[in-house]
Amino acid sequence: MARPSNRERILDSFETLVVSGGISNVTLDAVAKHANVSKGGLLYHFPSKQSLMEGFGERLHQRVDALVSDAPSDPAEIVRWYLAYEIQGPEEATTFNSLLAALHANDTGSDGLIRSALERLYEPLEALDPYLGSVVQVVGNGLYLSALLGLPGPPSEMVAELVEELAQRAID
Numbered sequence: 001m002a003r004p005s006n007r008e009r010i011l012d013s014f015e016t017l018v019v020s021g022g023i024s025n026v027t028l029d030a031v032a033k034h035a036n037v038s039k040g041g042l043l044y045h046f047p048s049k050q051s052l053m054e055g056f057g058e059r060l061h062q063r064v065d066a067l068v069s070d071a072p073s074d075p076a077e078i079v080r081w082y083l084a085y086e087i088q089g090p091e092e093a094t095t096f097n098s099l100l101a102a103l104h105a106n107d108t109g110s111d112g113l114i115r116s117a118l119e120r121l122y123e124p125l126e127a128l129d130p131y132l133g134s135v136v137q138v139v140g141n142g143l144y145l146s147a148l149l150g151l152p153g154p155p156s157e158m159v160a161e162l163v164e165e166l167a168q169r170a171i172d
Contacts, residue, residue, distance in 0.1 A: 007045045009036070010031060010032075010041075013034035014031050015056060017031060028042055028046075028049060057113045060113065064121055068124060072124075075127055075171065076170045078124050078127055078128060078170065079170050081124070082125060082137075083143065083166070128170055132170060
């Protein structure tokens with residue numbers, strides 16, 4: 001596996017620090033130290049905290065685009081895909097960790113970043129009946145948020161039953 005570039009390590013460090021302490025506690029010095037790069041090396045890629053946030057946003061959108069590009073086209077499979085709240089693989093995990101970091105960074109005006117990323121994730125649901133798409137979106141949001149925050153959720157058997165019921169409604 002190739003070593004990540006300094007730019008990627010800086011963004012990874014920024015994301016980790018935002019999740020652990022919130023954006024207001026993140027400094028360029030802390031990011032450089034965490035990424036094991038010099039401050040000059042950090043400034044070469046990101047001359048300000050705002051540019052670091054913008055780089056983070058670009059990467060988040062690339063990750064979301066990659067997830068959405070893998071979405072199925074069959075309505076029942078869209079329901080199953082969207083409600084598969086157990087994170088599938090490292091790429092999906094990093095995408096949702098990025099969303100979590102964006103939520104923690106909300107005091108910097110990142111609400112537009114979060115909104116646009118989530119709107120992109122919702123696009124596959126547009127193939128469903130609008131009512132069903134809305135139900136799947138709301139259920140999915142709750143399941144993902146609970147999973148990301150480590151909150152207890154409903155029993156997995158109940159979730160599986162609900163997913164199949166909604167998938168069947170997509171077919172009918």
